[in-house]
Amino acid sequence: MTDSARPRRLRVRAPELTGEGGWLNTGGHRYTLADLRGRIVVLDFWTFCCVNCLHVLDELRELEDRHRDTVVVIGVHSPKFAHEADHRAVADAVERYGVTHPVLDDPELATWKQYAVRAWPTLVVIDPEGYVVAQHAGEGHVHAIERLVAELEAEHGAKGTLRRGDGPYVPPEPEPTTLRFPGKAVPLPSGGFLVSDTTRHQLVELAADGETVLRRFGTGTRGLADGGPRQASFNEPQGLALLDDGSVAVADTVNHALRRLDLATGEVTTLAGTGKQWWRGSPASGPAREVDLSSPWDVAWWRGRVWIAMAGTHQLWAYDPVARTVGVTAGTTNEGLVDGPGAEAWFAQPSGLAATADRLWLADAETSALRWVDPDGSVHTAVGTGLFDFGYRDGPAEQALFQHPLGVTALPDGSVAVADTYNHALRRYDPVTGEVGTLATDLREPSGAVLAGEDIVVVESARHRLTRLRLPREAVWAAPAAHRTRRAVTEVGPGRLRLDVVFQAPAGRKPDDRSGPSTRLLVSSTPPELLLEGEGADTGLSRELRLDPAVREGVLHISAMAASCDDDPGVEYPACHVHEQDWGIPVRLTEGAADRLPLVLAGMDEQEGGSQTP
Numbered sequence: 001m002t003d004s005a006r007p008r009r010l011r012v013r014a015p016e017l018t019g020e021g022g023w024l025n026t027g028g029h030r031y032t033l034a035d036l037r038g039r040i041v042v043l044d045f046w047t048f049c050c051v052n053c054l055h056v057l058d059e060l061r062e063l064e065d066r067h068r069d070t071v072v073v074i075g076v077h078s079p080k081f082a083h084e085a086d087h088r089a090v091a092d093a094v095e096r097y098g099v100t101h102p103v104l105d106d107p108e109l110a111t112w113k114q115y116a117v118r119a120w121p122t123l124v125v126i127d128p129e130g131y132v133v134a135q136h137a138g139e140g141h142v143h144a145i146e147r148l149v150a151e152l153e154a155e156h157g158a159k160g161t162l163r164r165g166d167g168p169y170v171p172p173e174p175e176p177t178t179l180r181f182p183g184k185a186v187p188l189p190s191g192g193f194l195v196s197d198t199t200r201h202q203l204v205e206l207a208a209d210g211e212t213v214l215r216r217f218g219t220g221t222r223g224l225a226d227g228g229p230r231q232a233s234f235n236e237p238q239g240l241a242l243l244d245d246g247s248v249a250v251a252d253t254v255n256h257a258l259r260r261l262d263l264a265t266g267e268v269t270t271l272a273g274t275g276k277q278w279w280r281g282s283p284a285s286g287p288a289r290e291v292d293l294s295s296p297w298d299v300a301w302w303r304g305r306v307w308i309a310m311a312g313t314h315q316l317w318a319y320d321p322v323a324r325t326v327g328v329t330a331g332t333t334n335e336g337l338v339d340g341p342g343a344e345a346w347f348a349q350p351s352g353l354a355a356t357a358d359r360l361w362l363a364d365a366e367t368s369a370l371r372w373v374d375p376d377g378s379v380h381t382a383v384g385t386g387l388f389d390f391g392y393r394d395g396p397a398e399q400a401l402f403q404h405p406l407g408v409t410a411l412p413d414g415s416v417a418v419a420d421t422y423n424h425a426l427r428r429y430d431p432v433t434g435e436v437g438t439l440a441t442d443l444r445e446p447s448g449a450v451l452a453g454e455d456i457v458v459v460e461s462a463r464h465r466l467t468r469l470r471l472p473r474e475a476v477w478a479a480p481a482a483h484r485t486r487r488a489v490t491e492v493g494p495g496r497l498r499l500d501v502v503f504q505a506p507a508g509r510k511p512d513d514r515s516g517p518s519t520r521l522l523v524s525s526t527p528p529e530l531l532l533e534g535e536g537a538d539t540g541l542s543r544e545l546r547l548d549p550a551v552r553e554g555v556l557h558i559s560a561m562a563a564s565c566d567d568d569p570g571v572e573y574p575a576c577h578v579h580e581q582d583w584g585i586p587v588r589l590t591e592g593a594a595d596r597l598p599l600v601l602a603g604m605d606e607q608e609g610g611s612q613t614p
Contacts, residue, residue, distance in 0.1 A: 392420075
């Protein structure tokens with residue numbers, strides 16, 4: 001490629017990679033950017049609680065495979081919850097989600113701050129000479145990054161600055177356990193249990209002792225195939241629900257599908273989903289096999305339908321087995337904690353469901369909340385206050401705290417057990433007294449629980465086993481603690497604040513304005529009084545906000561969307577993509593602080609500096 005033909009792009013020298021937790025998947029080697037010079041480096045800033053981050057891990061797999069001799073993906077783990085700063089928990093997550101590239105554990109957010117990252121997930125591309133050339137927030141950007149990778153391969157191949165070869169990934173030694181990071185369980189009429197063996201992509205039938213393996217269903221490798229026990233395949237299955245015909249509904253999470261297991265024959269069929277992830281603009285209801293889903297995490301049989309905790313879109317959906325249709329029942333796709341009618345409610349990664357006659361209980365993981373749905377579809381919160389408050393505290397529900405719970409179980413006395421995952425505890429909420437207590441501690445990342453007579457059997461995910469506890473059980477004492485998200489507070493000036501969401505359509509693409517404006521921006525705040533002007537939805541990606549000087553701290557909730565299509569007039573039906581991201585930005589109003597808040601959806605913010613290089 002000649003100098004005149006080379007693309008012109010903004011380049012900024014990449015900061016060094018540092019993290020107190022050290023490196024994973026490298027065989028003990030600690031890498032620097034100098035070690036990676038000559039390779040195209042993609043930094044994936046993620047945290048293992050974030051379902052959008054998990055989506056990006058799946059998107060990156062094909063990119064890594066196609067460009068394995070030129071591209072090095074480095075995961076930079078940047079924790080939100082206190083538990084995620086624990087190195088052992090990060091190592092577990094790397095194995096749990098099948099991460100096959102090096103990961104830098106950055107518990108103090110040192111590299112996150114150096115790269116001015118503001119959202120999970122964020123992808124940063126570094127060229128072979130060590131310069132940042134692109135940044136993308138949210139999911140759905142890998143197609144654009146692949147185009148950029150092709151350009152960089154050609155450009156630096158011609159310059160002689162591209163170094164090809166094997167990557168730095170060193171796989172860990174596998175451990176021989178019966179289960180590996182199990183997700184959920186369901187009791188069977190036989191007295192045994194069916195367990196989702198998530199990391200091994202199988203379902204496992206255990207005897208009543210919770211240990212003896214009777215049958216396995218699935219090939220054990222990632223895939224989406226129906227058939228018998230040895231032909232069917234799953235992809236990180238999670239939730240299970242026993243249906244009234246004796247079969248089991250399966251939330252096949254990474255396949256974005258609802259499956260059915262016939263326990264008598266071992267046959268697996270697909271009830272809902274296409275195998276593709278739902279994107280904004282896709283149908284949200286219709287014939288079940290024709291509608292895309294997004295990371296279904298749990299399922300429950302309630303009032304004649306299979307209810308689905310659709311973690312990927314922060315919603316509840318339901319499958320009707322008679323009509324064979326599927327559709328949204330509650331949630332707007334906005335991430336947060338808002339009660340009210342189902343069509344107006346906000347959730348944040350609903351991940352656990354439990355049905356009683358008059359309530360559908362749910363564990364809303366990212367808001368660390370216990371919530372429920374009434375038969376009329378209205379949504380209520382029992383415990384929890386929002387995206388940024390979590391901890392470990394028993395007592396009155398309005399003061400109690402959980403930390404990223406993934407499971408919920410209805411108990412015979414009308415109370416609810418909560419698998420308080422990141423607190424390694426089993427908690428209990430009593431709706432009569434409004435009190436939260438503790439049933440058991442020292443459980444490694446419990447992700448669900450089921451009743452077995454007078455016992456409760458807990459899915460102890462990070463110990464790779466089922467653990468049986470006596471019920472009822474006296475509450476145990478635990479030191480209370482309250483936390484807020486570790487993300488740094490952004491100081492902004494009171495009064496006028498310019499919000500700029502930066503979006504640059506990838507090379508070879510143009511805004512998709514065929515059906516109207518190609519962008520959308522939604523802004524709100526916690527508390528609502530923080531925003532005097534600028535709340536609501538509009539089509540522009542820049543907006544003037546006015547902040548109330550009397551409200552010294554709060555959170556700005558910002559959701560942006562932009563659509564683009566291939567810019568080739570010779571193609572009748574160009575490929576189109578939606579880029580979207582939700583930000584929760586903790587802010588502190590400080591005199592003399594910045595009057596502009598830039599958020600990068602895709603591209604580079606040229607107002608923040610950098611050198612234009614040929």
